[in-house]
Amino acid sequence: MKPTLAYAAQNAKTPLAPFSFKRRDPKEHDVAIDILYCGVCHSDIHQARDEWGGSTFPMVPGHEIVGRVAQVGSSVKKFKKGDIVGVGCFVDSCRTCSSCAEGLEQYCEEGMTATYNGFERGTQTQTQGGYSDHIVVNEDYVLRVPESMDLQGAAPLLCAGITTYSPLRHWGVGKGHKVGVAGLGGLGHMAVKLAKALGAEVTVLSTSRKKEEDAKRLGASHFITTSESGALEKAAGTFDFLIDTVSAAHDYNAYLNTLKRDGSMILLGAPEQPTPVHAFSLIMKRRKLGASLIGGIKETQEMLDFCAKHKIVSDVEVIPVQKINEAYERMIKGDVRYRFVIDMASLKNDV
Numbered sequence: 001m002k003p004t005l006a007y008a009a010q011n012a013k014t015p016l017a018p019f020s021f022k023r024r025d026p027k028e029h030d031v032a033i034d035i036l037y038c039g040v041c042h043s044d045i046h047q048a049r050d051e052w053g054g055s056t057f058p059m060v061p062g063h064e065i066v067g068r069v070a071q072v073g074s075s076v077k078k079f080k081k082g083d084i085v086g087v088g089c090f091v092d093s094c095r096t097c098s099s100c101a102e103g104l105e106q107y108c109e110e111g112m113t114a115t116y117n118g119f120e121r122g123t124q125t126q127t128q129g130g131y132s133d134h135i136v137v138n139e140d141y142v143l144r145v146p147e148s149m150d151l152q153g154a155a156p157l158l159c160a161g162i163t164t165y166s167p168l169r170h171w172g173v174g175k176g177h178k179v180g181v182a183g184l185g186g187l188g189h190m191a192v193k194l195a196k197a198l199g200a201e202v203t204v205l206s207t208s209r210k211k212e213e214d215a216k217r218l219g220a221s222h223f224i225t226t227s228e229s230g231a232l233e234k235a236a237g238t239f240d241f242l243i244d245t246v247s248a249a250h251d252y253n254a255y256l257n258t259l260k261r262d263g264s265m266i267l268l269g270a271p272e273q274p275t276p277v278h279a280f281s282l283i284m285k286r287r288k289l290g291a292s293l294i295g296g297i298k299e300t301q302e303m304l305d306f307c308a309k310h311k312i313v314s315d316v317e318v319i320p321v322q323k324i325n326e327a328y329e330r331m332i333k334g335d336v337r338y339r340f341v342i343d344m345a346s347l348k349n350d351v
Helices: 042-048 151-158 160-170 186-197 209-218 252-256 279-283 297-309 321-332 344-350
Strands: 002-008 017-023 030-040 065-072 084-087 090-092 134-138 178-182 201-206 222-225 239-244 259-267 288-291 316-320 339-343
Touching: 002 134, 002 344, 017 134, 030 084, 030 151, 030 321, 030 344, 042 321, 065 134, 065 151, 084 151, 090 134, 151 160, 151 186, 151 297, 151 316, 151 339, 160 186, 160 239, 160 297, 178 186, 186 201, 186 209, 186 239, 186 297, 201 209, 209 222, 239 252, 252 259, 252 279, 316 321, 321 339, 321 344, 339 344
Parallel strands: 178 201, 178 239, 201 222, 239 259, 259 288, 316 339
Antiparallel strands: 002 017, 030 065, 030 134, 030 339, 065 084
């Protein structure tokens, strides 16, 4: 068992603070990873504050992990000491259900094992995440990070990147398509970059006119300020696809109306309350409303390789772990362009 430094929430009401615990020694198929960087996802806040329910404490958040292999188990074939690797939102699954067999482990019928706020399969041992200096993961759930990538910007690809890449690929977005991206945050800015790289013409829909310059810099050709009167009505029938990354309450019907006949609106954001959908918003133009959850291991590796080829990483602000509580408050206010990433070397400052 290896002593591990981390930042953890002791309960839903207290700030994250220094915490130490022990990781298991690598088993024969495990990879031990020294964590270099960990992205900060908004779901970290939801779970650390038990806003979704079911949180277990103490909790070490973090599922956008980039690090260096420190040790491999005796039967590991895919990695060696010194490799730069990544770990995303889950670290295990049943491996036998139809979803796992198809490389869609995120939809595991028994439930995927979350990187944190979960339990190792068949045990009562909590999984603890990437706000730590070290992690041990089975080799089948570890990703190879291309050497050419900026590691700080690569970390959020393990969640924000795959969360947007997977639906773009599943729905076949490509050259000649008009794609709307609702919301320009951690997910939205990745959706713009990836849809552009796939050949689509991209429009950003945002409540804030202040984000127009950024949207164009990231690759959008057009910008719609949704808070302006009549803006969505003017965009009626515009898009083949609409990627909705907004987690705040909003009118799905108004956004569905921006789709062409046979267009698809794909939900990535998750508002806390149910959102009404009128049947005629779909019926009259044979539109479709769908959703997507991260991606499987094979597709996540494909995404990393695609991003390396197209020189895509997240726009990040790197922080020491000691500023994580401040970062949470700034995220809630939308004060980040567009993802916080923790330099995990800063943990040593608390020793």
